[in-house]
Amino acid sequence: MSETIQTLxxxxxxxxxxxxxxxxxxxxxxxxxxxxxxxxEGFWEGWAKQLDxxxxxxxxCDFQPPYAQWFVGGKINAAYNCVDRHALGDRKDKxxxxxxxxxxxxxxxxxxxLKDQVSQLANALKALGVGxxxxxxxxxxxxxxxxxxxxxxARIGAAHSVVFGGFSxxxxxxxxxxxxxxxxxxxxxxxxxxxxxxxxxxxxETMDLGCPTVTNVLVLKRVGTPGEVTNGVVTPEYxxxxxxxxxxxxxxxxxxxxxxxxxxEPMDSEDLLFVLYTSGSTGHPKGIVHTxxxxxxxxxxxxxxxxxxxxxxxxxxxxxxxxxxxxSYIVYGxxxxxxxxxxxxxxxxxxxxxxxxxxxxxHKATILYTAPTAIRAFMKWGDEYPNRCDLSSxxxxxxxxxxxNPEAWIWYQQTIGxxxxxxxxxxxxxxxxxxxxxxxxxxTPTKPGSATQPFPGxxxxxxxxxxxxxxxxxPGIIDSAAGGFLVLxxxxxxxxxxxxxxxxxxxxxxxxKFDNAYFAGDGVKLDEEGYLWLLGRVDDIMxxxxxxxxxxxxxxxxxxxxxxxxxxxxxxxxxxxxxxxAAFVILRGGHQNHxxxxxxxxxxVAHKIGALARPDDIFISAELPKTRSGKIMRRLxxxxxxxxxxxxxxxxxxxxxxxxxxxxxxxxxx
Ligand code: 6R9
Numbered sequence: 086m087s088e089t090i091q092t093l094x095x096x097x098x099x100x101x102x103x104x105x106x107x108x109x110x111x112x113x114x115x116x117x118x119x120x121x122x123x124x125x126e127g128f129w130e131g132w133a134k135q136l137d138x139x140x141x142x143x144x145x146c147d148f149q150p151p152y153a154q155w156f157v158g159g160k161i162n163a164a165y166n167c168v169d170r171h172a173l174g175d176r177k178d179k180x181x182x183x184x185x186x187x188x189x190x191x192x193x194x195x196x197x198x199l200k201d202q203v204s205q206l207a208n209a210l211k212a213l214g215v216g217x218x219x220x221x222x223x224x225x226x227x228x229x230x231x232x233x234x235x236x237x238x239a240r241i242g243a244a245h246s247v248v249f250g251g252f253s254x255x256x257x258x259x260x261x262x263x264x265x266x267x268x269x270x271x272x273x274x275x276x277x278x279x280x281x282x283x284x285x286x287x288x289x290e291t292m293d294l295g296c297p298t299v300t301n302v303l304v305l306k307r308v309g310t311p312g313e314v315t316n317g318v319v320t321p322e323y324x325x326x327x328x329x330x331x332x333x334x335x336x337x338x339x340x341x342x343x344x345x346x347x348x349x350e351p352m353d354s355e356d357l358l359f360v361l362y363t364s365g366s367t368g369h370p371k372g373i374v375h376t377x378x379x380x381x382x383x384x385x386x387x388x389x390x391x392x393x394x395x396x397x398x399x400x401x402x403x404x405x406x407x408x409x410x411x412x413s414y415i416v417y418g419x420x421x422x423x424x425x426x427x428x429x430x431x432x433x434x435x436x437x438x439x440x441x442x443x444x445x446x447x448h449k450a451t452i453l454y455t456a457p458t459a460i461r462a463f464m465k466w467g468d469e470y471p472n473r474c475d476l477s478s479x480x481x482x483x484x485x486x487x488x489x490n491p492e493a494w495i496w497y498q499q500t501i502g503x504x505x506x507x508x509x510x511x512x513x514x515x516x517x518x519x520x521x522x523x524x525x526x527x528x529t530p531t532k533p534g535s536a537t538q539p540f541p542g543x544x545x546x547x548x549x550x551x552x553x554x555x556x557x558x559x560p561g562i563i564d565s566a567a568g569g570f571l572v573l574x575x576x577x578x579x580x581x582x583x584x585x586x587x588x589x590x591x592x593x594x595x596x597x598k599f600d601n602a603y604f605a606g607d608g609v610k611l612d613e614e615g616y617l618w619l620l621g622r623v624d625d626i627m628x629x630x631x632x633x634x635x636x637x638x639x640x641x642x643x644x645x646x647x648x649x650x651x652x653x654x655x656x657x658x659x660x661x662x663x664x665x666x667a668a669f670v671i672l673r674g675g676h677q678n679h680x681x682x683x684x685x686x687x688x689x690v691a692h693k694i695g696a697l698a699r700p701d702d703i704f705i706s707a708e709l710p711k712t713r714s715g716k717i718m719r720r721l722x723x724x725x726x727x728x729x730x731x732x733x734x735x736x737x738x739x740x741x742x743x744x745x746x747x748x749x750x751x752x753x754x755x
Pocket of ligand 1: 363408409410484485486487488489510511512513514515516536605606607619620621622714
């Protein structure tokens, strides 16, 4: 981005916290921002002290860019903090995990039971030769045993590498080999839209590709054999894979026999807790490294303040543990707080499009944390689904994963929150470990579409191309509006400690654009009141006739039109303008394409942003190419619009979508 973003979002609605919410909020004094800004290390140290340590640290932070160490010299165990300290205290009989299977089978696991289950699995892993410093691949459905496995690894000091169950054998092999995992923990299968995801079969294919470091595959029985019945739902035919004697071990043959006694390994604050692979724009995935003390401190503090976690909350984060959101806001953050978390195995439209709302009603969930892509799908499906369920237990709503357009924000706040729940739009990354930019629900007036302000103790800088810029440390602590690159210059406890076995790539990807500063890859705009507006990845900024326009602004304007459910916008090479705007649009339920609609949409964008943002092409489509975590792959849409061969499609949730879309697009071009 060579110049300031020209077109600012025209969003002026603000929602201050209600007095009732403020009165009970975990954070309700704005002074927290000033105090943290004056002494960030002291601020974080205060949070670290709320965790249980075996030995104290001698140094709070040692920052040698690009690496930081936190709570140096301290000894701690993440499983102890997430399980034992609750099980040994007042929360022994409190529900830790509510597991909602897709067939509707429900399990309730108390902290006391969780301690036993985690310990037994930890002993089983030890029996398979896994110890401190080893790595374990985890390839499981979203059921309680996934969290149990992560915590069992943490208990014995082995690092987990969770691989989302939708990934292929190639992806699992690449990640398993990069991390040199000793064991793969999996299940026979998982439920998804009434079908079985054949996890064990994929692990067999993975092993056939060659995983020389893997000695055993531990297999949980989840779906059983075809014809078996779970909660009235019959397991359909699926590929069960084969059984390799000696290598494959059933969970039920090994784990329940183990002792429920397994000491927590005292880990160095800076010992590896997990590796989590994220796809890079090029090349093979990056193994993002997180260590123990700092990561736990960051996720603990943000869970408590951003979600306002209380003893009676039921926290429903809809992410899969294959993504960082599941690591930080299903497992480590909420459980370090002793919260009750919900884990849902299936799809939001199975058996019907009201599934999330039924789950909230059934378990009286109080906090919902989901992604804009899901919210837009719900809008498209129609209000009848949430409206037929009792959502009155909800008291706070969160969003993560992408910029949330104001229309979706308002819909979420009104249709799901009934106007009574604060909405926290949280910006962060796999690499940041914990939430970095977000409202504090008892303090921050929100603006739909803005992630608002840095979390206390976090400084965000908005840089121009030359690395000049402004630092934002709290509400209003800036002097004028600017737009540019989102950069973090000060260390924070949960920051990644690098890319597994690839320090050069770490330096190059994040620390080379600006001196001694972490470049997040996102564009951001700062308004006059010090609010941050995330604009998406910088590769998603278009340069149209000399103007910087973010794809997200145009998408927001399109989704603001009553007939549009979702939009993806790209810059398409143009002889005169440099780039021209092309949009792919999905209509809302009940709306049909008709003569004049495309023109109406173009006018709508011109009206909302300005004539320069008027799209040249609008293509009405049934679906958009998305990654498995729901992010739109604009790179592929550029290939479609520019008539190029499609680039790498392996990270797509459904590669067919983009092929179909290309065929239709080309047909429409005639
Ligand atoms: C937690 C997670 C990180 C990227 C990030 C940004 C986008 C996430 C956002 C957001 C705008 C938000 N992103 N939250 N953009 N507003 N509230 O999603 O991690 O999968 O590593 O993705 O997601 O572009 O850089 P990860």
